[in-house]
Amino acid sequence: MSTGPNRIFDDFAKLMTDAAGAAQGLRQEAETAFRAQAERFMNSMDLVKREEFEAVREMAVKAREENDALAAKIAELEAKLAAKKG
Structure with a gap:
């Protein structure tokens, strides 16, 4: 068993380790x-996650490209129809 100053230092070291x-x-x-509170706050604000946003953005880009392709096809068909009529 330690006595004197060594005992005090040992007890102090144990106390600091526990603290x-x-x-x-x-x-x-x-x-x-904090994380739970932040998540509740974000959910209450109805925000979307980055992954969801990126997925929807990619779908919108693809839809826009398809729309442009269809518009070009319609213009081509209208031009052919006008040529046949005229």
């Missing part, structure tokens, strides 16, 4: 609570 562990646990708990 550091408690602080780490408190930090993790605070992070978890």
Whole structure:
């Protein structure tokens, strides 16, 4: 068993180690609570995730390209029909 100053230093070191562990646990708990609160806030604002936004954007680009192709095809068919009539 330690006596005197060594015992005090050992007890102090143990106390600091325990305090550091408690602080780490408190930090993790605070992070978890903050993330949960932030997620609830984001959900209440009806925001979309980046992945969902990118997927919809890609669909819109594809739809626009298809629309342009169809418009060109219609213009070509109208030109052919006008040529046949005239």
